[in-house]
Amino acid sequence: MRRHLGERLSALIDGELNDAQRERVLAHLAKCEECRTEAAALRMLKRRMHTLGEAAAADALTWRLLALAPAAGEEQTGRWAMRAAHWPGWLPAAGQRRHAWSLVAAGLATAGLGLAAAVFLAGGDRPPGPRIVPAVDVFMVQHAITTGQVPVQPAGTPSPVLSTVP
C-alpha cells in the first residue's frame, strides 16, 4: 500500500522541512495525484488565513498606536482607546472630535457660569420689611419733647402722619 505524505504536506507548505526531506516529499508528489491535490488545498487555505490575519492585525495595531500617540496633539483618553479597540469604526474623524470637544467645553462653561450666577443671586437677601422713609420731622418733635420743649402746633392743624414708601 502506497503511503501518502500526510502531515509532511503541511510541513512542506510551512517550510519546515530540511533539504533531504523536501526532496523526498517532492518526489512523492510527482508520482501521487492525490497528495498533489491535498497540497494545493492546504496552500490555498493558508494563503487565505494569512490574508485575513494580516488585515485584522493591521487594524488593531493602528488603533492601538492611535491610542498611544494621538495625532495632531489630540490626547486620546483611556476610554477613547478602549472604545477604539473594541469598536474601531465608532470614532469620528479627528477634526470632528475636536469640534465636539469644543462644543462640550462651551456647554460646560455656560452651565458653570449660569450656576454661579444662580448661586450669587440666591445668596443675596432682599431687604426684609417695608421700604421706609424716616419721618424725621415727626421724630425731631419727639426728640425735642425729650429735651424739654414742646413745639407749638396751632389748633385745627392735622398732625403729621408717619408713612412708608409704597
Added chain:
Amino acid sequence: MEFRSWPAGSMSPGTDPAALRLITTAVVVGLVMSGVALVSGRGPVATEAAAQRPSAGRPGPGDPAQAAGLKLLSQAAQASRSISYQGVEMAWWGPGGGDMSMVEVWHQPGGQALTRAPGTTTGWPDQPHQPVPLAGSGGPNLDEAGVLTMSTRLVSLLAANYVIAAAGRGQVAGRPARIVTVRRRAGGLAAWFWLDSATSLPLRREMFDARAHLISNIAFAEVSIGRGAVSGEPAAVARAWRTTLAPGQLARLRAGGWPLPGPLPGNLTLIGAKETSTSSGPVVDLDYSDGLSVVSVFVQRGHLPARLSGWSQVALEGHKVFADDPDDLCFAWSAGGFVYTLIAAAPQQTVGQVVVALPHDDGPGWLSRMKHGLHRLLSWVSP
C-alpha cells in the same frame, strides 16, 4: 449749609412785623456777642457773664462747691417745672458756634416749655421750630441744643456721670445768676450753667466736647419770670407719643427680635421708651442721656431705599449712613430688617460711639454671598 425751605403759603419770618422785630433783636444781640467773642477769642459765648466767669478749676472731693453745685441744679430742676416764664432763647450750635437759631418760649407751672420759631403762624407741615438763618451762616434746629430746662432725672444723671460744682456769679439777660460747672470725671470741662439767682431757673448753658471745644450755647435774650409774665401762649401743642413702654414691654419686644439696646456708650442711660403705630408697623423711640447729652433712637421694621431725597450718604465711624444734614446730628440707616433714625443733642464723639454701638449691615463679601446662595439652592433641592 442748606436751610429747610419755608412751606408755601405760610408767612415767612421776613414778612411778619413781630418776627422782624425779634429777628432784628436777635441779630443785634448776636452781632454784639460775636464781637465780644472775637475780642475775647472764645467764640460766640461771651456775654456780660463771661467777664465774671470763674476759673474752671476742678474742685476736690468733699469740696463744698460740689454740694452747692448739686443743690443749685436740683433747685433748677424744681424751678423748671414750677415757675412761669416767657422769653426768647437764642442758640448757637456747631464748631465755633457759627450756627444760630432763635425760639420763643412759654412755660406754665407743671407743664413743659412750649416753643415756637418767630413768625411761625401755621403748623404742620411747617417746621415746628424753624431755624433763623444769619447772613453767611447756617441754621440748625433748636432741638440740637435743646432748651434751657432741667429735670430731676437729668440732674441725677449729671451727678452720676460728672463732677458738679458751684463756681461763682454772673448775669444773663439783665438778671443776676449763679454759675455751676460740670466737669467730666476723667477731666475736662463739659458744661457751664447760669441759674437765675432769684428763682434758680436756668438762663444759659454752654456745652463743650471732650476736647473742650464749645459745641453749643443757649441763652435767654429776653426773659420774664413769675405769675403774670406769660401772655400770648399758643393754644395747641404737639404731643408726645402716648404709649410709654415699660421695662416688661421692652423685654417682650427684645424677645421678639427688636434691637432695643439698654445703656449706650458715653454713659448714656435709657431714660425713656415710647411707641407709636404707623401704617408700616410700630415705631419705638428710645431716649438716652448722660444728664447733659440727649440722644433719641427711633427703631422700626423695614429697610431704607437706595436713595433718600434730601439726605446724603456719609461715612460715620466706618459705617455708611444717611445724614439729614451733616450738622444736624440726624442720621438714618437700616440693618437686619430694622431702620434706625438717630437724633442727637450731644458731642459728635458721643454720636459716633452710639452709631458704632448700634447694628449695621455693611454688606457681606461675595464669598459669603456665594456660600449663602449655595446653601439656599441646596436647601431648595433637598429641603
